Amino acid sequence: MTATLPDAVPAAFPAALTPEGRPFSPTESRILVAALAVIGRRGVRRLGMQEVAEAAGVSRGTLYRYFPSKDHVLAAAAEYDGERFRIGLEETLEGVGEPAERIAAFMAYAFEFIRSHPCRPLFESEPGFVMAYLLEHLPSLRDELLVHLGDAFGAVPAVASGALEPEQLADVVVRIFAASWIIPETDDDSLVYSLNQILHCKGAPR
Numbered sequence: 001m002t003a004t005l006p007d008a009v010p011a012a013f014p015a016a017l018t019p020e021g022r023p024f025s026p027t028e029s030r031i032l033v034a035a036l037a038v039i040g041r042r043g044v045r046r047l048g049m050q051e052v053a054e055a056a057g058v059s060r061g062t063l064y065r066y067f068p069s070k071d072h073v074l075a076a077a078a079e080y081d082g083e084r085f086r087i088g089l090e091e092t093l094e095g096v097g098e099p100a101e102r103i104a105a106f107m108a109y110a111f112e113f114i115r116s117h118p119c120r121p122l123f124e125s126e127p128g129f130v131m132a133y134l135l136e137h138l139p140s141l142r143d144e145l146l147v148h149l150g151d152a153f154g155a156v157p158a159v160a161s162g163a164l165e166p167e168q169l170a171d172v173v174v175r176i177f178a179a180s181w182i183i184p185e186t187d188d189d190s191l192v193y194s195l196n197q198i199l200h201c202k203g204a205p206r
Contacts, residue, residue, distance in 0.1 A: 040118040099152035
């Protein structure tokens with residue numbers, strides 16, 4: 001039997017926007033949260049609409065009314081997950097003004113997002129899919145870094161001295177994110193701490 005989600009979808013999820021610019025409905029959010037969980041357990045190739053419906057606690061008719069096919073589910077889940085990351089990041093950085101504090105807050109949030117992601121086990125069963133996904137989405141993550149941390153990156157010594165451009169630093173950081181997704185850290189806090197020290201930012205305690 002497939003476990004279903006709790007009745008309440010996390011509050012931040014319905015605020016995510018569809019590609020058309022409207023918020024995902026609570027039912028859509030519930031389905032996509034379930035889909036991400038099923039993808040993490042079963043993989044993309046073995047993803048079944050019936051299993052998604054059961055995990056979300058909705059009928060197949062309801063599922064197909066919102067998402068007519070597996071491809072629609074996958075596309076919407078990727079969009080939804082990106083919005084989930086963006087919303088959480090904005091909430092994390094709200095009111096954080098000092099460059100070092102903004103970078104440290106971002107690092108803590110981003111790596112926690114990675115290590116707790118329901119699809120993280122997917123690399124073991126479908127490495128090709130994960131690599132293609134990362135290659136496609138890393139540029140947008142780099143852009144997101146520059147939007148939220150461009151000014152803060154300017155305070156990093158290597159950037160302030162002119163040795164690196166902010167875009168170069170952002171590219172290095174997102175590549176470390178990708179490596180972290182593929183190769184789990186033996187000590188989660190240690191990587192965040194080390195990165196913050198490299199950037200001369202206040203890191204999380206070990």
